[in-house]
Every structure is written in C-alpha cells, then in structure tokens.
Amino acid sequence: MRLWESIAGRLGCRRPAARQGAAAGLVLITTAAVATAAAATAAAAQEGPTPGGWTAPSIATSLPANGDPTGARAWLAARGLTFNLIYTNDLLSNIKGGLRTGTVDQGKLELQVSYDFEPLTGWKGLTFYTDAYQIHDTGRFRRDYVGGVNTIAAIEAMPTTRLAELWLQQSFLGETASLRVGQLAADVEFFYSSLSFMFLQSDWPTITALNQPSGGPAYPLATPGIRLKVDPHEDLSVLVAVFNGDPAGPPPPADEQIRNRYGVNFRVQDPPLIIGEAQLRRNHGRDDAGLAAGLKLGVWSHMGEFDDWRLAADGTLLADPNGSGIALRHRGNWGVYAVVEQQLYRPKGGTWDSGVSLFGRVSASPSDRNPVDFYVDGGIVFAGLVPGRPDDKFGASAIYTRFSDALRAYDRDAIALGGGTGVVRDFxxxxELNYTAQIVPGWLVQPVLTRVWHAAGDPRRNALVTGLRSMWQF
Known part of the structure; x- marks a missing residue:
C-alpha cells in the first residue's frame, strides 16, 4: 500500500467515487489521437541531461547535429559538465486602467551550469551548480504600469547582470538524502506547484514576498543558506532549510534589487529565515496509471524584528501626527502554507501532469507585523488535449492577496486623523488566461490575458493586460 493511501486510511478519508465517471465523460470528448500522442510524448520525456549534454525539451534537437557540430558539448557532458541557455521574452501591454497604459518589452537570459564530480574524480553524489541572469526591459511593468503587488510576469526585475544560485550538493544514504550548501533561492524548492509553471504570474507568493525582508530568498535574489532533503519513502520528501534572513540588507536605498544589484552581497550576518516543508505524492511515477495528486505542508519562521503596522512604540497610533511615528517592534515572524495538486483526467500512457489538473496554494501570517495576512492562488491546466498538438497547454489561474487587519486599521486611522488618502486597502x-503553444521542442509561445482588480488594494484601480511570451531553451 502506498504511503498516501495508508495516511488517508488512518484519517478516515475516502477516495472519490465520482472519479471514474468524470474521467469517462472526458474520454468521450477526447480523441484517440490525443491519447496516442500523449503516450508518445511521455515515452520521449527526458529526466536530466542527455549524453549530448542538452536537457529536453531543447531547440538543440531541431538543429543540425543537435546544435553541437564540433561535439564539444557532448565531450563536456561525458566529463560531468553540462549547461543550458534559456531566454524568456515578454511583450506586455496594459490596455486599460492601472497607473497608466502602455507597452513594455522585457527579457531574461539565463545560463545554468552543472558539474557532476563523479566522471573525473570518482566522488559519487557531489554536484556543483550555478546560474546567472542577464535581465533587460523597457520599463517595470507591474510597478510602473499596473501599480499592483501580485506578479504579472514572473521574470520582471531590475535590468542588470546578476548571479543567482551558487552551491554544492552532496547526496547520501543511497541518494535518498542530500545536503545543499551555498547561495540558494527558496522558491526553487519551497512553496511552489509545478503545475503552475505555465502561467506568467506563477512566482514566489505575494504573501512571502511582502512579509519577508527584501522579498525573501527568491527571484531575482538568492542568499547564503543550507538545505537538507530526505526521501524516507518514494511518495514522501521532507525539506528543511536555513537562509540568511535578508538577501539584500536593510535600506537605504529602498529598492532591494539596487541594494544587491549583482547578486554578490553574500550576506551571512542577518537573523536567519528557517523553512520546513513535507511533500506527499501519489501516482507520480512513469509507470503509474492512476490519477496523480500532491500535498505540500510548510512553515517558515524569521528570527528578526518586525515593525507593527498600526501601533507606535509609545502606545500611540502610527497614523497619529502627534505620536512618535516609531513603530512598535515585534520579535520574530512566521507563516504557514499548503500546496495542493489533483489530476482530474489522465490520458492512457500520460504523465502525472498530463490531461486535466487543478492546483492551489494557500498561506496565512500574523496580521500585526505583516502587510498581508492571507493569500490564496490556484488554477486549472489542460495539457495535451489539443488534437495533433500533444505538447500544447491551456488554462486559467487566479491570485487573491488580502491586506492585513493592521494595515487596513492604519488606513482607517489615517483617514480619521486627516492624513490619509481616503483609501482603505482591502485586497x-x-x-490569467494562458495558451502555451510549442513551435518546436524547446520553443514556446504563450499569448496571455490578465485582469487585475484592486491593484495595491485600491478599490478604484483595476487593469486589463494582454501580451505574448516567447521562451527558448538550448
């Protein structure tokens, strides 16, 4: 019996009886050609780099000699060194509302380099990894055009060339455990759903980006840390990480991406951020035929001090012009979260993320010391269901960010005391509606339409965004 089923049995959970009926209804409207194509795609799927040194899907497979006419890339791969180049470009227009209308072109070129020590040194399980970004744009779209806090397109960042992650990892216990040390990004492994990656707004959640110093250890900022991962069962992983608690350091300047412009601050002196997560899986194996599911439960705790969003240290209100204006300080901060994934329909021979799937993330944090106290997002993904186009996807995703009770109380205080803007920030x-079309393996084009309500919590400010993402992987 799988671990998932054992736990569900102990909790008295029942398997939904309606699954087979729902799947049968979907099969009636899905052509046999789609199922056959999905099976072929699953069989061709790659895990990790090929002997040629590229990772599928890659545009290398559409080039002469797999883009390696001299054989240099394959020669390096045979000695443990592999690399990927990924370029993402977004052409986005705010066509209505927000701060102002207009169009932005933004791009990110990423270089990923990995080295396996075993082929040349015989050191088994030791890996080196680093990646770096070259970021460019003609304007900061979310900040300067929409004026909101939720992600519109996850690659948005200050134009620069920036080091991201830089770490060594040692696996042990028969590769059921690993220890990673170096400059790390939490959003690579924590608090994410793989199903959401097709959406432009898929990102480190707003609640952690706003509640943790400098946005937390997440794109585009990484920070020194250590991470332990253990897989006690094929369907269970447990991760614990300790990060330096401020990847950029305190202001000034106000923008954390300016404070750590090139990703080389390597700060280790700030109060730590600790994150722990348990990951449960079901039917994720290549040979599994049942509906896939996943559940992640996590908690984070920061050991620093945090300002109250309403009260001053002298007992007055922060909005009171006659008060000290110095915020009451709280020791520590924390948040809890969950990530849920459920496949609704799996075509014959399909992978765990094929067919029709739902995903969702939810999180909460204390109201008094945080601008956001509740967050939820989620969506539905249709993968491999377009006849003749087994690698295309389409779907919808939504984000809801609730501004905290303390922040809203501050806004009401400011209005009552005559110094406010007249807006009580609510949510x-x-x-986002998204279609992902594969032109050739490794080249994706994504038309997108996004609607924003109450940007930055202002009930008067909505926006309508449209655009096109192109992504190439070599």
Missing part, C-alpha cells in the same frame, strides 16, 4: 486579485 488585490488577478485572473
């Missing part, structure tokens, strides 16, 4: 919500 920001996004809806």
């Amino acid at each position: 920001e919500a996004n809806l």
Whole structure:
C-alpha cells in the first residue's frame, strides 16, 4: 500500500467515487489521437541531461547535429559538465486602467551550469551548480504600469547582470538524502506547484514576498543558506532549510534589487529565515496509471524584528501626527502554507501532469507585523488535449492577496486623523488566461490575458493586460 493511501486510511478519508465517471465523460470528448500522442510524448520525456549534454525539451534537437557540430558539448557532458541557455521574452501591454497604459518589452537570459564530480574524480553524489541572469526591459511593468503587488510576469526585475544560485550538493544514504550548501533561492524548492509553471504570474507568493525582508530568498535574489532533503519513502520528501534572513540588507536605498544589484552581497550576518516543508505524492511515477495528486505542508519562521503596522512604540497610533511615528517592534515572524495538486483526467500512457489538473496554494501570517495576512492562488491546466498538438497547454489561474487587519486599521486611522488618502486597502486579485503553444521542442509561445482588480488594494484601480511570451531553451 502506498504511503498516501495508508495516511488517508488512518484519517478516515475516502477516495472519490465520482472519479471514474468524470474521467469517462472526458474520454468521450477526447480523441484517440490525443491519447496516442500523449503516450508518445511521455515515452520521449527526458529526466536530466542527455549524453549530448542538452536537457529536453531543447531547440538543440531541431538543429543540425543537435546544435553541437564540433561535439564539444557532448565531450563536456561525458566529463560531468553540462549547461543550458534559456531566454524568456515578454511583450506586455496594459490596455486599460492601472497607473497608466502602455507597452513594455522585457527579457531574461539565463545560463545554468552543472558539474557532476563523479566522471573525473570518482566522488559519487557531489554536484556543483550555478546560474546567472542577464535581465533587460523597457520599463517595470507591474510597478510602473499596473501599480499592483501580485506578479504579472514572473521574470520582471531590475535590468542588470546578476548571479543567482551558487552551491554544492552532496547526496547520501543511497541518494535518498542530500545536503545543499551555498547561495540558494527558496522558491526553487519551497512553496511552489509545478503545475503552475505555465502561467506568467506563477512566482514566489505575494504573501512571502511582502512579509519577508527584501522579498525573501527568491527571484531575482538568492542568499547564503543550507538545505537538507530526505526521501524516507518514494511518495514522501521532507525539506528543511536555513537562509540568511535578508538577501539584500536593510535600506537605504529602498529598492532591494539596487541594494544587491549583482547578486554578490553574500550576506551571512542577518537573523536567519528557517523553512520546513513535507511533500506527499501519489501516482507520480512513469509507470503509474492512476490519477496523480500532491500535498505540500510548510512553515517558515524569521528570527528578526518586525515593525507593527498600526501601533507606535509609545502606545500611540502610527497614523497619529502627534505620536512618535516609531513603530512598535515585534520579535520574530512566521507563516504557514499548503500546496495542493489533483489530476482530474489522465490520458492512457500520460504523465502525472498530463490531461486535466487543478492546483492551489494557500498561506496565512500574523496580521500585526505583516502587510498581508492571507493569500490564496490556484488554477486549472489542460495539457495535451489539443488534437495533433500533444505538447500544447491551456488554462486559467487566479491570485487573491488580502491586506492585513493592521494595515487596513492604519488606513482607517489615517483617514480619521486627516492624513490619509481616503483609501482603505482591502485586497488585490488577478485572473490569467494562458495558451502555451510549442513551435518546436524547446520553443514556446504563450499569448496571455490578465485582469487585475484592486491593484495595491485600491478599490478604484483595476487593469486589463494582454501580451505574448516567447521562451527558448538550448
């Protein structure tokens, strides 16, 4: 019996009886050609780099000699050194509302380099990894055009060339455990759903980006840390990490991406951020035929001090012009979260993320010391269901970010005391509609339409965004 089923049995959970009926209904409207194509795609799927040194899907497979006419890339791969180049470009237009209308072109070129020590040194399980970004744009779209807090397109960042992650990892216990040390990004492994990656707004959640110093250890900022991962069962992983708690350091300047412009601050003196996560999986194996599911439960705790969003240290209100204006300080901060994934329909021979799937993330943090106290996002993904186009996907995703009770109380205080703007910030919500078309393996084109309500919590500010993402992987 799988671990998932054992736990569900102990909790008294029942398997939904309606699954087979729902799947049968979907099969009636899905052509046999789609199922056959999905099976072929699953069989061709690659895990990790090929002997040629490229990772599928890659445009290398559409080039003469797999883009390696001299054989240099394959020669390096045979000695443990592999690399990927990924370029992402977004052409986005705010066509209505927000701060102002207009169009932005933004791009990110990423270089990923990995080295396996075993082929040349015989040191088994030791890996080196680093990646770096070259970021460019003609404007900061979310900040300067929409004026919101939720992600519109996850590659948005200050134009620069920036070091991202830089680490060594040693696996042990028969590769059921690994220890990673170096400059790390939490959003690579924690608090994410793989199903959401097709959406432009898929990102480190707003609640952690706003509640942790300098946005936390997430794109585009990484920070020194250590991470332990253990897989006690094929369907269970447990991760614990300790990060330096401020990847950029305190202001000034106000923008954390300016404070750590090139990703080389390597700060280790800040109070730590600790994150722990348990990951449960079901039917994720290549040979599994049942509906896939996943559940991640996590908690983070920061050991630093955090300002109250309403109260001053002298007992007055922060909005009171006659008060000290110095915020009451709280020791520590924390948040809890969950990530849920459920496949609704799996075509014959399909992978765990094929067919029709739902995903969702939810999180909460204390109201008094955080600008956001509740967050939820989620969506639905249709993968491999377009006849003749087994690698295309389409779907919808939504984000809801609730501004905290303390922040809203501050806004009301400011209005009552005559110094406010007249707006009590309530929430920001996004809806994204996305179609992902594979032109050739490794080249994706994604038309997108996004609606934003209450940008930055302002009930008067909505926006409508459209655009096109192109992505190439070599």
